[in-house]
Amino acid sequence: MAYVIRDNDVANDDYAMRGARLLLLSRNIGEHTGELDLPDELLDWAVEAYDNWNEASKMLVDTLAVEEIFRIAQVATAALRTKYQATKNLLKTRYLSPDDREIYGIAGRTPVKRPELLAKARDMVNAHQRFSDLGDPNVIPNAMINAVAALADDVETKHDDAYFQKDRGHKASVAVRAHYNRDTAMLRTFYRWCVAKLGRDSTIFIAIGFRSRAIKTDSM
Secondary structure, three states: OOOOOOOOOHHHOOHHHHHHHHHHHHHHHHHHHHHHOOOHHHHHHHHHHHHHHHHHHOOOOOHHHHHHHHHHHHHHHHHHHHHHHHHHHHHHHHOOOHHHHHHHOOOOOOOOOHHHHHHHHHHHHHHHHHHHHOOOOOOOOHHHHHHHHHHHHHHHHHHHHHHHHHHHHHHHHHHHHHHHHHHHHHHHHHHHHHHHHHOOOOOHHHHOOOOOOOOOOOOO
16 A cells, blocks of 8 residues: 655654655665765665564554454353353252362352452362262263363463463564654654755655655644
8 A cells, every 4th residue: 555655744653654654765765865965874774764664563463363362262261151150050969068069169159250260160170080089979970070171271271372462462562662763763863964955845855755845844
């Protein structure tokens, strides 16, 4: 998609506009080094500006992708809650003692929050193993408890991944923004140098990612 450079207010570039601006700058700066007589620092930055920005922006994590990962984790939690509730209901018909129910994690209401639900599911799995080792005749088939254990593992894995991706996305966003801010400072310095050399009306500005006052009054 082609972007029109609307103004010279570089601090308000969105990321797409920043990429388009730097692409023009890096692509065309070589043709205008004679007129601009840039210091090495500015020239070196301008030549590499687009490639460096493009590389930095690849770190950004797709927000929609992270939202989908969290949605999948929530679906896994809902599946665990359903299985836990069904297994809990069955166990309550076989274990009437309050102490046994406490050991199994089936006393009281089924938790709404994920950490508490996971803890109850783990209690259920551990209690089943304990009562099975004691030869208790009221234990339910292993397959039923294994299903609870597998769903609990799935919930932990999916939520760990979701929070990892969220944290990764946050760190990447901070890093890209820092790169953006550095480029903003360099663009301002670059523009001021060019204005000092060419004035504000030169059409060279158009080729290197800025607006010329001959076309539209800039806002920088």
